Amino acid sequence: MSASNVPVTKERLVILGSKGGPAIRPGGPSPTSSLIEIGGRRCVVDCGLGVTRGLVEAGVVLKDLDLIFITHMHSDHVLELGPLLHTAWTTGLATPVRVYGPADLIEYWDGFLGSMRYDIDLRIEDEGRPDLRELVEIHLLQEGDVPLEDDVLSISALRVDHPPVVDCFALRFEANGWSVVFSADTAYFPPLADFARGCDLLVHEAMLARGVDRIVEITGNGERLREHLLASHTMAPDAARIAEAAGARHLVLHHLIPADLPGFKEAEWHDATKDYSGKTTVSHDGLEIKRS
DSSP states (O other), X not given: XXXXXXXXXXXXXXXXXXXXXXXXXXXXXXXXXXXXXXXXXXXXXXXXXXXXXXXHHTTOOGGGOOEEEOOOOOHHHHTTHHHHHHHHHHTTOOSOEEEEEOTTHHHHHHHHHHHTHHHHHHHHHHXXXXXXXXXXXXXXXXXXXXXXXXXXXEEEEEEOOBTTBSOOEEEEEEETTEEEEEOOSOSOOTHHHHHTTTOSEEEEEEEOHHHHHHHHHHOTTHHHHHHHHHHHSOBHHXXXXXXXXXXXXXXXXXXXXXXXXXXXXHHHHHHHTTTOOSEEEEOOTTOEEEOO
């Protein structure tokens, strides 16, 4: 049963922020966040910078937030969680929101509440608002089924390989015969293919080798960054290998590296994933894929 006052009638995936990494550039895409409306629930997956605006532009009324999932604690996945919840609260949030994520999420949320204590207390007293601290429920993600108390929607989690982060979770959403899997940030990780077996949509992070070289050229700590990217993320051809092994019907390339550098065309992504036999879509901010 949805915690929202407004039932979700359509089922869709919306990519709210499509780039990998926390930096933003003029006119470029936002860091990682997605919306999935499935089984009567409204689920936000990751809360990178720009998620609040992205949700509004996707037609979501912020006071109707329902479920939020944070795959891991890198800033491009969690930076705007607090501001999203606070903004929803100032627009009328009055029903509990469940937030699922790694153990460090508790410290993040406590820190955000502490930093905004003056504003929260003042608005409760001056504007008669409910206490935001009592509206947000933090639940820890673990491998396996996610407890939801929902007869329609099922969600499961898989710990993936994203060193040096230990708690990083892929997520699988299933309801009414529709299944969507998010890889989260991960190196090439064959067990993910079993986790995503037969899914309708596989939303998988992806890098281009030429893009990594270009990023290293323009970044001060380039060689250290190269080591991190190669050890912790997935090249586009390997994302295609996972999709093919899983028998996924549709591969959505997400958390793109690079996403906002000149000289990289969509055709290059498609060429890098040509060994996948299903449909491939290169994500961009605002991309909407409706259940067919």
